[in-house]
Amino acid sequence: MTLALETTDLAVQLRLADNWFTVCDLSTLVPGRGVAALLPDGRQVAVFRDRADRLYAVDNRDPFTGAAVLSRGLTGSHEGRPFVASPLLKQRFDLAGGQCLDDEAVRVTTYEVRAAPPSLD
Numbered sequence: 564m565t566l567a568l569e570t571t572d573l574a575v576q577l578r579l580a581d582n583w584f585t586v587c588d589l590s591t592l593v594p595g596r597g598v599a600a601l602l603p604d605g606r607q608v609a610v611f612r613d614r615a616d617r618l619y620a621v622d623n624r625d626p627f628t629g630a631a632v633l634s635r636g637l638t639g640s641h642e643g644r645p646f647v648a649s650p651l652l653k654q655r656f657d658l659a660g661g662q663c664l665d666d667e668a669v670r671v672t673t674y675e676v677r678a679a680p681p682s683l684d
Contacts, residue, residue, distance in 0.1 A: 574682075575610060577620050578675040579603070586610055589678045592618075597647065599623050599634035608674060609634035611658060613645055619658035620674035625649045626663075633671070 573589040579602065586600040592612035600608050607623035623631045628651050636647040646655040646664055655664040656671050663669040
């Protein structure tokens with residue numbers, strides 16, 4: 564028997580090298596809030612869902628302090644660019660490209676992210 568997937572039965576996945584890695588269920592992402600996830604190599608990623616249902620993923624480490632806190636930052640937009648502001652020193656990072664909006668010499672890693680049906684392994 565084949566079951567139809569509901570739109571809420573989707574997994575958030577990140578592209579790591581040539582594979583997709585499942586981070587969480589889409590339903591766990593509250594628009595405007597972030598979650599932290601642990602990658603297989605020990606790094607942390609901050610995953611966000613905006614109010615238009617777009618997904619973003621960036622390194623969770625704040626490059627100014629070294630603390631893994633970006634998933635706890637406030638989200639917003641500046642000149643049409645979605646950003647997360649670090650909860651510590653308030654620097655803003657473009658969620659699409661990783662560029663720091665307050666210091667052009669600094670950026671965070673971004674990840675390709677998608678919502679897809681969970682794999683049936």
